[in-house]
Amino acid sequence: MSEVNKILVVGGGIGGLCAAIALRRQGIAVDLVEIKSDWTVYGVGIIQQSNVVREMARLGVLDRYLDAAYSFEDVGIYDLQGTPLARIPGQRLAGEQYPANVGISRLALHKVLSEAALELGATVRLGLSVDAFEQDAEGVQVSFTDGTQGRYELVVGADGVYSKVRGLLFGEQYTPRFTGQAVWRYNFKRDPSIDHLASFMGADGNAGLVPLSNELMYMFSTSHEPHNPWYQTEQLAGLMRERIGRIGGLIGELREQITDNAQVVYKPMEVVFVDEPWFKGRVLLIGDAAHATTPHLGQGAGMAIEDALVLSLELVGQGSMEEKLQRFMARRFERCKFISEKSILAGEREMAQDPTFDRIGLTKQMLKLTAEPI
Numbered sequence: 001m002s003e004v005n006k007i008l009v010v011g012g013g014i015g016g017l018c019a020a021i022a023l024r025r026q027g028i029a030v031d032l033v034e035i036k037s038d039w040t041v042y043g044v045g046i047i048q049q050s051n052v053v054r055e056m057a058r059l060g061v062l063d064r065y066l067d068a069a070y071s072f073e074d075v076g077i078y079d080l081q082g083t084p085l086a087r088i089p090g091q092r093l094a095g096e097q098y099p100a101n102v103g104i105s106r107l108a109l110h111k112v113l114s115e116a117a118l119e120l121g122a123t124v125r126l127g128l129s130v131d132a133f134e135q136d137a138e139g140v141q142v143s144f145t146d147g148t149q150g151r152y153e154l155v156v157g158a159d160g161v162y163s164k165v166r167g168l169l170f171g172e173q174y175t176p177r178f179t180g181q182a183v184w185r186y187n188f189k190r191d192p193s194i195d196h197l198a199s200f201m202g203a204d205g206n207a208g209l210v211p212l213s214n215e216l217m218y219m220f221s222t223s224h225e226p227h228n229p230w231y232q233t234e235q236l237a238g239l240m241r242e243r244i245g246r247i248g249g250l251i252g253e254l255r256e257q258i259t260d261n262a263q264v265v266y267k268p269m270e271v272v273f274v275d276e277p278w279f280k281g282r283v284l285l286i287g288d289a290a291h292a293t294t295p296h297l298g299q300g301a302g303m304a305i306e307d308a309l310v311l312s313l314e315l316v317g318q319g320s321m322e323e324k325l326q327r328f329m330a331r332r333f334e335r336c337k338f339i340s341e342k343s344i345l346a347g348e349r350e351m352a353q354d355p356t357f358d359r360i361g362l363t364k365q366m367l368k369l370t371a372e373p374i
C-alpha cells in the first residue's frame with residue numbers, strides 16, 4: 001500500500017481547483033501552481049449539467065455553488081425562428097431537493113472553487129509553473145520556473161488544452177487541433193423566458209441562451225471559420241451580429257444589442273485527446289490537458305470535475321501508485337473518449353449542415369451516460 005501525502009497540482013482552472021478540493025478532503029497536502037499572476041477568468045458563463053451538480057455535492061461545495069448560480073430543470077430545443085421542437089427534462093442526480101442543471105458565470109464558479117480550495121488548506125502560488133521534473137520510484141522532484149524545487153508523490157497536470165505537463169510527458173505527440181469552428185459569446189440582461197437552457201438549431205446556424213443569475217444570461221453561437229482567422233477586437237461585435245444574422249426569435253431580437261466589441265468572447269475550438277494512459281510514472285494529466293473537446297455537449301468542464309473526484313477516491317484506495325492510476329484510467333478513459341469524440345462529431349455534422357444528424361438523440365445518449373455513476 002502506498003500512502004499519498006503530498007501532491008502538486010499544475011493549473012488553477014476548473015479541474016485543478018476541483019482536484020485541490022477533493023484531495024484536501026482526503027487529507028492529502030496540495031501545492032497548486034497557476035501560471036497567471038492575476039488569477040482571473042473571462043466573464044461569460046458555463047453550462048453545468050446534472051452530473052456536475054452531483055459531483056459538486058460530493059466535493060462538499062454544492063450549497064455555495066448553487067447560491068452563485070442559476071438553477072434550472074429542462075433544456076428546450078427550438079428551431080432557428082424560435083419554434084419549440086423538443087423539451088429534454090432535467091435529471092436531479094444530486095437528490096430530489098437539488099436542481100437538475102445550472103448556469104453559472106465563470107467568474108462566480110472560479111470564486112466558489114478557489115475559496116473552497118484555500119479554506120481547505122491548499123497552498124496556492126500564482127505566476128508560477130513547472131520547468132522540469134525528474135521521477136524515481138518514490139516521487140517526483142520538480143523544478144519550478146522561479147528556480148525553487150519541490151518533491152511530491154504525484155504531479156497532476158491540470159494545465160488545460162496547451163498543457164506544459166503534457167509536453168513534458170509526451171513531447172509533441174499530442175498537440176491541439178483546430179476543428180474549423182469557433183464560438184461567439186455575449187452577456188445580456190436575462191429575459192424572463194430564459195429560465196432554462198434554450199438551444200436554437202438549424203441548417204443556417206446554432207445558438208443558445210443560458211441563464212446565469214436572475215439578472216444575467218449569455219448567448220452562444222457556433223460558426224464555421226475556415227483557416228482559423230484572427231480578428232481584431234474592434235471587429236468582434238459586428239462579426240457576431242453577422243454570424244447570427246439568419247437566426248430569428250429571441251436571438252434575432254437581441255442581435256442589435258451586441259455592440260460592445262470588448263464584451264464579445266470569441267474562441268476557436270481546439271481539441272486534443274491523449275489516446276493512451278494519461279500518466280507516466282507519477283505524473284498524470286486530467287481535464288483539458290488530457291481530453292479537450294468542443295463545447296457541443298457542454299461537458300468539457302464536467303469531465304474535468306469528474307476526473308478530479310475519481311482521482312481523489314482512487315488515491316486513498318489500496319495498492320501501488322501504478323495500480324491506483326490504472327484504476328483511475330479504467331474509470332475515466334472510455335467516458336471521456338465518448339464525450340470527446342461525440343462532441344467533435346456534432347461540430348462536424350454542423351459544419352456539413354447534415355439534416356439527417358440526430359443532435360437531440362445524441363444529447364439524450366450523453367445524458368444517459370453521464371447520469372451513470374463515475
Ligand SMILES: Cc1cc2nc3c(=O)[nH]c(=O)nc-3n(C[C@H](O)[C@H](O)[C@H](O)COP(=O)(O)OP(=O)(O)OC[C@H]3O[C@@H](n4cnc5c(N)ncnc54)[C@H](O)[C@@H]3O)c2cc1C
Binds near residue numbers: 014289
Ligand atoms: C467556447 C467554450 C465553451 C465551453 N462551454 C462549456 C460548458 O458550457 N460546459 C462545460 O462543462 N464545459 C465547457 N467548456 C469546456 C471547459 O471550459 C473546459 O473543459 C474546462 O475549462 C477544462 O478545465 P481545465 O481545468 O482542465 O482547464 P482550464 O480551465 O483551461 O484551466 C487550466 C488552468 O491552467 C493554467 N495553466 C496553463 N498553463 C499552465 C502552466 N504551464 N503552469 C501552470 N498553470 C497553467 C491556466 O491559466 C488555467 O488556469 C467550454 C469550452 C469552450 C472553449
